[in-house]
Amino acid sequence: METKEMRGVYCDTLLGLAHSDERIMVLEADLMKASGTIPFKQQFPERAVDVGVAEANMVGLAAGLSAAGKIPFAATFGCFASRRVFDQFFISANYAKLNVKLVGTDPGISAAFNGGTHMPFEDIGLMRMIPNLTILEPSDPVSLKALVQECAKLYGCTYMRLHRKAIQPLYAEDEVFTLGKGKVLKDGTDVTIIALGAILVPEAIKAAALLEEQGISAAVIDMHTVKPLDEDLVLSYAKKTGAVVTAENHQIAGGLGAAVANLLSTHYPTPMEMVGIHDEFGQVGTQAWLQTYYKLTAEEIVRKVLSIRSKS
Template structure:
């Protein structure tokens, strides 16, 4: 992929690798952590933890519902539990068990879904998690995090263990642009990071789309538009203060996510905008369809998740703002 390269972003490890590295490091510090996986530890990268702490790692096989039941039981026994599989399998196959075994009792289980979005490429729609954010955010009192790059993922993984209660961390398969060049990422759950300021509009993005948003903002600056960019790494609880300020100060908002438009970041931001300070909005995401198998960047182009798609959405939102004024 070439996203972000025109603004000088270099590519780093996949976010799933960063999660695996961080989990293994935290496991050395916290002996109470146990990890449960659905026979895909070599892909979710929980294998890194398993190699270091085999007595605290449990492979449940391809049986996600049972995986969640076991995780809930371990949490009830006082363990800090990480339950991992592909996003599509974990949230899709085991949703009822997550609802009643994790969300309802507020169990201290941290769900980690890898291979999210369509950028997994050739594996195709059966393994593309594009509904997972909607499913996770619908669960009461669930924290939902979508980090932009490897450094942010390491920080997010550590943040998971800063509180008791259920959470969902979304990771991806491909190498991604490094947005945070300093390994000490300023990461706080529920607080967006402003990566660029502007007065004409705001792009609010998560995951891989943060790098795409930065590239779009650069393109727009060459046209005379100064655009704010927010990394909304926490979808729930949403940073409503940052959203409200963006609406008040820039007057137009575009959201960008590698997820279905229904129930994702855009829906959460739109709710906050409507309740606090309505402004013209546009939404970049997967529009009511499943993708197909292909090269990651070809898929992002086909389903309109590229920097140029974000830039055009910003132009449309600014145009609407000017008409309204």
């Protein structure tokens, strides 16, 4: 299947929605080129607002537009969409029970050469503390298109991590996605790998293949929605396989791993390991180098699986 640039899919999906729903709007903080939304502005200039380098103001404006009946998709780099605008998003959008769709681009190591200041390893942890907020990270172009459409249908605030670069599709074009319901990419009986996002879901699939060569049957789940977590799916596979490894492009404290660990510890204690960032800041580098440095790899997932099995 054709590799597609994720930001292009994001814009195309919003254009498709905008043609049938005049409430759809796009807000940017001087990053339309980076987010890929210039075509939206060209087609719907009256529904595209660039606030300049003023991210908190962008969220406040999005809240106002939502209160007026619009469906605003407001995007900026993930570091700014989380750390910089947290209070505005918390109070003006979520506490007010509005309908703001906040998008944080370049999550984690995908920020690459923008370096540690622009490398959000903590955004999910921050957002998980907001009551009733839906948090998601698509893993490929197909899931991105479907989940943006689902966000538009849902009344309520959402936070989506958007990998901007080109990604090979993992799913068939007609795959159906539902917010809050994970996707089983591969069944298995010995361990469950629960992964998040465009970097770690493909690595989880590779890890499962490597484990298969060692006679270990690994299930792989694309947990595209971190909140609400698909608790039934996690618990059913924990009971089925008896071991869980999570994998994410984020701090293990506060992210997917923490959400899964909290669920399992209170409902079905299960041997578990986490692949992710271990209490570190970001830094400058290519995505490939950063992925190796922070051990966000199939090999590290395999190592964690073998570690669990060695203790059983």
